[in-house]
Amino acid sequence: MNNIAVIGLGSMGYGIASSCLHSGHSVWGVDTNNKLMTKFCDLGGQKSHLDDSILDIDVVVVVVLNSIQTESVLFNDSGIVKKLKPGSVVISCATVAPNFAKEMELRCEEFGVLYLDAPISGGSLKAANGQLSIMASGSKEAFRCAQKTLNSISETVFELGNEAGAGSAMKAVNQLLAGVHISVMAEALTFGISQGVTPAKFIEVISKCAGTSWMLENRAPHIVDGDYTPHSSVNIWPKDLGIVLDVAKNAKFDAPIASAALKQFKTAVDMGLGLEDDAAVAKVYAKSANLSLPKKL
Amino acid sequence: MNNIAVIGLGSMGYGIASSCLHSGHSVWGVDTNNKLMTKFCDLGGQKSHLDDSILDIDVVVVVVLNSIQTESVLFNDSGIVKKLKPGSVVISCATVAPNFAKEMELRCEEFGVLYLDAPISGGSLKAANGQLSIMASGSKEAFRCAQKTLNSISETVFELGNEAGAGSAMKAVNQLLAGVHISVMAEALTFGISQGVTPAKFIEVISKCAGTSWMLENRAPHIVDGDYTPHSSVNIWPKDLGIVLDVAKNAKFDAPIASAALKQFKTAVDMGLGLEDDAAVAKVYAKSANLSLPKKL
Numbered sequence: 001m002n003n004i005a006v007i008g009l010g011s012m013g014y015g016i017a018s019s020c021l022h023s024g025h026s027v028w029g030v031d032t033n034n035k036l037m038t039k040f041c042d043l044g045g046q047k048s049h050l051d052d053s054i055l056d057i058d059v060v061v062v063v064v065l066n067s068i069q070t071e072s073v074l075f076n077d078s079g080i081v082k083k084l085k086p087g088s089v090v091i092s093c094a095t096v097a098p099n100f101a102k103e104m105e106l107r108c109e110e111f112g113v114l115y116l117d118a119p120i121s122g123g124s125l126k127a128a129n130g131q132l133s134i135m136a137s138g139s140k141e142a143f144r145c146a147q148k149t150l151n152s153i154s155e156t157v158f159e160l161g162n163e164a165g166a167g168s169a170m171k172a173v174n175q176l177l178a179g180v181h182i183s184v185m186a187e188a189l190t191f192g193i194s195q196g197v198t199p200a201k202f203i204e205v206i207s208k209c210a211g212t213s214w215m216l217e218n219r220a221p222h223i224v225d226g227d228y229t230p231h232s233s234v235n236i237w238p239k240d241l242g243i244v245l246d247v248a249k250n251a252k253f254d255a256p257i258a259s260a261a262l263k264q265f266k267t268a269v270d271m272g273l274g275l276e277d278d279a280a281v282a283k284v285y286a287k288s289a290n291l292s293l294p295k296k297l
Numbered sequence: 298m299n300n301i302a303v304i305g306l307g308s309m310g311y312g313i314a315s316s317c318l319h320s321g322h323s324v325w326g327v328d329t330n331n332k333l334m335t336k337f338c339d340l341g342g343q344k345s346h347l348d349d350s351i352l353d354i355d356v357v358v359v360v361v362l363n364s365i366q367t368e369s370v371l372f373n374d375s376g377i378v379k380k381l382k383p384g385s386v387v388i389s390c391a392t393v394a395p396n397f398a399k400e401m402e403l404r405c406e407e408f409g410v411l412y413l414d415a416p417i418s419g420g421s422l423k424a425a426n427g428q429l430s431i432m433a434s435g436s437k438e439a440f441r442c443a444q445k446t447l448n449s450i451s452e453t454v455f456e457l458g459n460e461a462g463a464g465s466a467m468k469a470v471n472q473l474l475a476g477v478h479i480s481v482m483a484e485a486l487t488f489g490i491s492q493g494v495t496p497a498k499f500i501e502v503i504s505k506c507a508g509t510s511w512m513l514e515n516r517a518p519h520i521v522d523g524d525y526t527p528h529s530s531v532n533i534w535p536k537d538l539g540i541v542l543d544v545a546k547n548a549k550f551d552a553p554i555a556s557a558a559l560k561q562f563k564t565a566v567d568m569g570l571g572l573e574d575d576a577a578v579a580k581v582y583a584k585s586a587n588l589s590l591p592k593k594l
Contacts, residue, residue, distance in 0.1 A: 177508030
């Protein structure tokens with residue numbers, strides 16, 4: 001069993017930390033929110049300050065919002081990398097640009113610390129159940145050191161190459177598709193309403209036709225139920241599609257469909273829907289075309 | 298068994314006519330291309346001129362390109378509706394605007410002819426095997442008279458209401474999604490290439506992730522194989538997404554993602570790719586970003 005630090009106890013990080021506990025690892029949970037740290041200690045997390053045990057740590061899982069937070073956790077004045085023992089591994093889970101992941105790998109290397117570029121997919125429920133999909137790349141040694149942790153938190157690990165960047169590249173590709181599929185599901189569903197197709201009939205028929213997608217089948221039921229409890233929030237998408245489009249721009253790659261989807265999510269945020277489930281992007285279309293969506297029963 | 302006329306022996310119509318033959322119906326195949334008519338006669342189609350048997354016809358399946366051709370087949374000077382016996386049924390398969398379908402139903406009614414609004418989905422292989430999906434709406438009487446033919450040509454019939462228009466509305470919703478999903482698959486796949494993700498790896502990983510869609514799994518392999526033999530051609534999409542956006546515009550419905558996809562397909566046509574498989578929209582992205590797609594082995 002390993003000594004694992006999980007940095008970031010949001011909906012994904014808390015599930016990851018819990019899954020590690022569940023497998024029998026010793027787990028330190030760290031967050032800027034003390035309540036979350038206390039809650040995690042009550043679940044069985046280590047109560048000592050991480051700094052007091054830092055040389056015992058084998059694995060650091062970083063589950064923060066973005067590259068700025070990732071860099072800060074790893075390398076700011078109180079950053080963790082310089083404190084870790086050589087040969088320990090950082091598993092970095094945030095969605096970031098591939099070049100950022102490469103840079104982090106190099107900077108960790110200066111301290112003899114391994115780095116696994118390991119963006120995650122699957123949502124908070126799968127995180128809690130240790131069933132994430134992980135798009136991972138890094139050295140053989142990084143994979144070897146991360147193995148027990150990966151086993152505890154994931155159902156599927158895609159091994160995408162022997163250096164950082166490849167994992168984040170695949171994650172960006174997936175997010176481009178996932179974000180567009182959510183928004184176009186909302187576009188088609190509300191277009192259907194304008195033509196007399198009820199949302200319930202939309203799901204019944206389209207999920208069996210060539211127009212279906214994983215996201216459609218997962219998210220359209222939220223609209224039918226009028227339930228926008230955030231499994232994954234609207235706020236994710238301006239962030240993740242923003243990263244995708246930054247990476248694309250740097251590669252002189254034009255992504256007009258992703259751009260169109262990003263615009264819809266930004267409008268959703270402007271409408272105050274940022275904390276709702278991402279299916280709430282349907283409200284952008286409904287408002288624009290003066291249509292009614294199903295209400296919660 | 299019924300006496301059935303199939304108007305339009307393109308890739309879909311020929312398959313439909315063949316499926317009807319296969320079930321034991323007497324089938325007249327009609328096309329402006331005499332070679333196709335001869336080929337169908339050789340397969341077992343009726344050799345007499347349709348006009349000589351017109352009062353024996355129970356069912357007319359119209360499988361032409363669009364609303365202009367549909368209206369022409371039904372109502373121009375030599376149009377078939379005025380010649381049919383009352384109580385016969387027209388099964389109209391082209392993708393058309395819902396209001397056009399409603400108008401055709403009314404005009405058929407004037408001649409005592411039933412009308413089933415019945416756009417099809419599934420591609421030429423499913424047409425040939427009698428396994429189409431049909432999004433159908435019309436009167437109970439129209440469904441009753443069309444039943445044996447529908448049984449012969451389809452795997453699934455969605456019964457969407459008791460008047461024309463609902464079938465075409467659902468088809469438009471499906472085409473909005475299907476067209477966007479093809480184009481965004483191409484966008485994500487080529488974006489992946491720009492980040493070092495090979496098309497083969499793209500399919501391997503994304504088809505198991507939240508970014509997948511029916512179209513991605515069906516069309517991305519064509520790009521990996523470098524094989525643009527048209528199962529469904531690029532030319533379909535400026536037509537079908539054009540119909541979707543016309544219908545949307547009439548409903549004052551803004552569909553920015555469908556518009557972005559339409560633009561990519563129009564560019565593909567401008568590049569001379571209209572007759573290639575619709576996965577060739579990837580070539581628009583590859584050209585724009587100066588990337589190489591897999592060649593055919």
